[in-house]
Amino acid sequence: MAKTKTTFFCQNCGAQFPKWVGKCNSCNEWNTIVEEIIHKEENSAWKGASSKTRNIKAVKLNEITATDEQRINTCNHELNRVLGGGLVKGSVVLLGGEPGIGKSTLLLQIALLMKSKVLYVSGEESMTQIKLRADRLKTANNKCLILTETKTQHIFNSIDETIPEVVVIDSIQTLHTDYIEASPGTISQIRETTAELIKFAKETGTPVVLIGHITKEGNIAGPKILEHMVDVVLQFEGDRNHTYRILRAQKNRFGSTAELGIYEMLHTGLREVDNPSEILISEKDADLTGTAISATLEGMRPLMIEVQALVSTAVYGTPQRSCTGFNIKRLNMLLAVLEKRAGFKLGAKDVFLNIAGGIRVEDPAIDLAVVCAVLSSNNELSIAQDSCFAAEVGLSGEIRAISRVEQRIQEAEKLGFKKIVLSKFNKISKKNFTIEIIKVTKIEEVVSVLFKA
Ligand code: TYD
Numbered sequence: 458m459a460k461t462k463t464t465f466f467c468q469n470c471g472a473q474f475p476k477w478v479g480k481c482n483s484c485n486e487w488n489t490i491v492e493e494i495i496h497k498e499e500n501s502a503w504k505g506a507s508s509k510t511r512n513i514k515a516v517k518l519n520e521i522t523a524t525d526e527q528r529i530n531t532c533n534h535e536l537n538r539v540l541g542g543g544l545v546k547g548s549v550v551l552l553g554g555e556p557g558i559g560k561s562t563l564l565l566q567i568a569l570l571m572k573s574k575v576l577y578v579s580g581e582e583s584m585t586q587i588k589l590r591a592d593r594l595k596t597a598n599n600k601c602l603i604l605t606e607t608k609t610q611h612i613f614n615s616i617d618e619t620i621p622e623v624v625v626i627d628s629i630q631t632l633h634t635d636y637i638e639a640s641p642g643t644i645s646q647i648r649e650t651t652a653e654l655i656k657f658a659k660e661t662g663t664p665v666v667l668i669g670h671i672t673k674e675g676n677i678a679g680p681k682i683l684e685h686m687v688d689v690v691l692q693f694e695g696d697r698n699h700t701y702r703i704l705r706a707q708k709n710r711f712g713s714t715a716e717l718g719i720y721e722m723l724h725t726g727l728r729e730v731d732n733p734s735e736i737l738i739s740e741k742d743a744d745l746t747g748t749a750i751s752a753t754l755e756g757m758r759p760l761m762i763e764v765q766a767l768v769s770t771a772v773y774g775t776p777q778r779s780c781t782g783f784n785i786k787r788l789n790m791l792l793a794v795l796e797k798r799a800g801f802k803l804g805a806k807d808v809f810l811n812i813a814g815g816i817r818v819e820d821p822a823i824d825l826a827v828v829c830a831v832l833s834s835n836n837e838l839s840i841a842q843d844s845c846f847a848a849e850v851g852l853s854g855e856i857r858a859i860s861r862v863e864q865r866i867q868e869a870e871k872l873g874f875k876k877i878v879l880s881k882f883n884k885i886s887k888k889n890f891t892i893e894i895i896k897v898t899k900i901e902e903v904v905s906v907l908f909k910a
């Protein structure tokens with residue numbers, strides 16, 4: 458009988474210890490060490506090409522013939538864009554996201570949409586549940602196969618029988634392999650089952666898409682090593698109370714991580730949003746105070762985003778500052794700049810800031826729109842609906858240049874804006890824009906531009 462060996466793993470970072478300790482000295486977390494039995498066997502569930510038959514030889518770089526990676530079209534424009542042009546053969550993609558955000562929906566929808574033969578393995582839902590979901594999605598693909606199984610040995614048997622072109626696993630935390638005696642979802646099971654799937658993907662050239670749960674901190678559950686092992690890490694995010702969902706690449710060995718996919722969750726599944734600017738700007742009849750529109754860039758995509766601010770006299774002694782979709786520290790900084798450089802007394806005011814549409818913006822070019830929205834609400838003066846803003850605000854109240862300005866101007870022009878306020882230091886090489894470009898250098902100038910009427 459094979460000897461059973463136990464080791465202690467940190468459930469937070471995956472570090473291994475010979476004996477139990479209270480605190481992991483690698484990630485400094487307390488009470489995360491758990492004993493797991495490991496069955497030491499030089500074996501893995503995927504028994505494809507054995508190492509003896511493989512050609513193990515080092516070759517010179519210039520002897521390797523490189524053709525472009527072969528990509529499989531997912532028939533979903535937004536996913537293709539985030540992946541860098543489609544699923545690369547033999548790649549392993551990990552999709553993370555909060556529970557209920559729509560990971561299973563996205564992948565089932567794509568499995569049903571794709572022209573290739575997809576094996577959708579679910580360890581979370583029953584056949585009937587998947588069928589009901591597929592009925593809601595109203596996309597039929599007779600090539601898509603469904604398997605409800607959690608043991609990797611059985612999954613590989615089914616793969617041998619059906620020979621799919623793409624494998625989807627929902628989710629990696631439910632899988633278990635016979636070669637390890639830990640329960641599903643533990644560090645060693647996740648690591649081992651992922652390793653088996655990666656080996657399978659590399660040896661057969663079949664792309665594998667894994668769904669991963671995330672922890673309450675927002676990281677993918679399981680060891681960090683999981684993210685190192687796979688080729689692509691995607692994050693599906695959004696506010697559960699809003700219908701918009703954003704798909705980002707956190708890591709991509711075959712493309713840029715700057716690309717972004719936008720979806721809308723409808724009762725018939727996820728709709729691809731081709732023109733996000735139109736939905737992110739709320740429709741309004743009259744001129745409202747406290748809103749300003751910013752020309753931002755999310756990845757490579759220009760997005761017109763509406764910033765809403767409400768400034769009111771503080772009821773309690775300490776004024777409240779609250780943000781959704783924007784960094785609160787950055788808001789505090791901008792308020793301090795307004796107070797010190799432009800003389801607005803905001804110290805005793807409550808300030809609430811909201812980015813419309815429930816999305817999060819990191820682009821510094823949104824600064825100027827934030828400042829303008831705050832000023833508009835504070836002074837009860839509305840900003841003309843056909844104006845937009847794109848500039849960073851510095852600590853001394855200077856308006857700073859931003860990247861890819863022409864792309865932003867173009868998007869603003871396309872959407873019918875008449876004026877765009879930019880930094881004077883932004884060089885614009887193309888001259889033939891019909892939109893009026895207003896250049897400012899200091900926050901005081903912005904104030905006079907905004908409220909000159
Ligand atoms: P799901 O894909 O199960 O989330 P995850 O796998 O990330 O946990 O998504 C479930 C949510 O999506 C659920 O709250 C209902 C909603 N939904 C729709 O709004 N429309 C649909 O067509 C489907 C299938 C789900």
Ligand code: MG
Pocket residue numbers: 560561562581627
């Ligand atoms: Mg799910």
